Amino acid sequence: MKSRKLTIPYIFWMLVFTMIPIVIIGFSAFNDGKGNFTLEPFQKAFFYSGVFLKSLLIALISTAICLVLAYPLAYILTRMKQSSQKTVTMLLMIPMWMNFLLRIYAWVILLQKNGPLDLALSLLGIHGTYIGNTAAVVVGMVYEYLPFMVLPIYTVMSKIDPGLIEAARDLGSNNAAVLGKVIFPLSIPGVISGITMVFVPSASTFLVSQYLGGTDDIMIGDVIDNIFWTDQNTGAAISLLMMVLIFVFLVLMNLFGDEEAIA
């Protein structure tokens, strides 16, 4: 009974700040602005399917790169001395104490014309533009979200019982086999929550593409923001589609792994 009472504030919170807004979004997505039921917002939303796909693609690529970078890092981390582990996790966290926009802005300065990268490469005789394209957006996303991939994987990996690894070695496994047959399967929950934590925000953000992208790198978040000025219904329809897509993605991810991994 006591525990029931304790949950009341949380239920209230979920109701007011999660359920009701979703219902409102659902309501205005199927609405013509005057209270009549219509599917027109979805028809209009269909026009933006190209942007939709591009956003998902950018998010997928960024997530994949994050995973490739983060997994070995997390593995190396778990094998360090306790004290160095703390220092390295700290170093990973420090950039996150800074404002999101400032960090993106730092990338703008790094990549811009006559910026440090441009100057360094010009000395080697290489000339080009490094900002205003999709690659720059991906670089920004990876930088922004890498810690969200490293930390969950590291947490799960550091909880793996060293006894299991010893046992595998005693039974004749080499390093590769230990990694492939023991560590990797046990770290999957961390990988899954890492992917979720990187994919979901990177699919819906727009600041990164606004600052680092060119005219073709508009993301769905940007479209939602712009269309909401005058047409809440289409904006709501796009948001709803986005939510459904992410939900499907999470369910699919969940099929591969543990139930607890769904964040």
Added chain:
Amino acid sequence: MKKILSILLCAVIVCSSAALLTGCGGDTVGKNGEVNVYSWGDYFANGQDDLKDTIKEFEKETLIKVNLTTYETNEEMYNKLKSSNDNYDIVIPSEYMISKLIREKMLLEINYDNIPNYKNINKRFKNLSCDPDGKYTVCYSWGVTAMVYDKTKVKEKPSDWNALWDKNLKGDILMINNSRDAMAIAMQILGINPGEKFTKADIDKASAKLKEQKPLLKKYVMDQVFTEMESSQAAIAPYYAGDIAMMMEENEDLDYVLPKDGSNLFYDAFCIPKSSKNKDNAESFINFMHKPETAAENCKYLRYGCPNDEAIKLLPDDIKKSELTVPSEDYLNKCYTFADVSDDIYAYMQEQFVKIKAE
């Protein structure tokens, strides 16, 4: 011990931020009530650059506390006024939004007897086209849209908007990221007057023109235009004249053009929304902001046009003579003010612009 220390440290951080939030403000400010001002961000001189902090000055003089909140777009302000229960005493919308607010009966009539400084306002900025009877508005600032360009990249001084479609500058052109201004520029090139009622067909024509421009662009920008131009990342961009004056102070390679056939004249005006609970305080705020000294400080800070004739006399010569802050009467006569379009047309324009960007 360590744990206690860390808890203490946390407590210090939390308390000090709480103190920051509550600790400011003198003791007597607020004695005469408050005024809730809902304004564009960075819209009043704030004590930097050797200028006065005009809001603090108002508080000191009248002992009315100012609660300032800010918005980034007229639409954001409109949606907030329409849907939230917050009470605002002053908003500073642009002309087309004022028309909409008047149409929807969301404004209170201003009692001009409480605003003696209204006499300082230039005739051109009284009885604005959005408020022809002069009942709801006191103009705060105005300006024209112009072009800023980098002399090292654009060899010949451009004369009109066509420079933004110049194929030789491919990848170096910035375009304004705002449906109204972008469409108005395209319409002017096509010979459609954005100052008169236009149709969806006109918008389609303008959209086609903007689509043609997209491959030549580096980016669609609003505030980012400052850093782009100031750090010589782009060649040319349309923007608001007052802001161009600021950019030119930061980078001496920059110069400006007022398009020879005229441009968009826009203005923002103080209005009092229906939800206001401190109407008298709102009026004294408006009156204070139009004291010549205060208006001059704000103008020096903003570099936008100042409708207050007495204030212009107090400006230093370099600002007074700058065409960007004070364009000539002749030029202003060539300019148009954006038409009061219906919600339907406006939504269509916004949708078409998003589509251009999304394609």
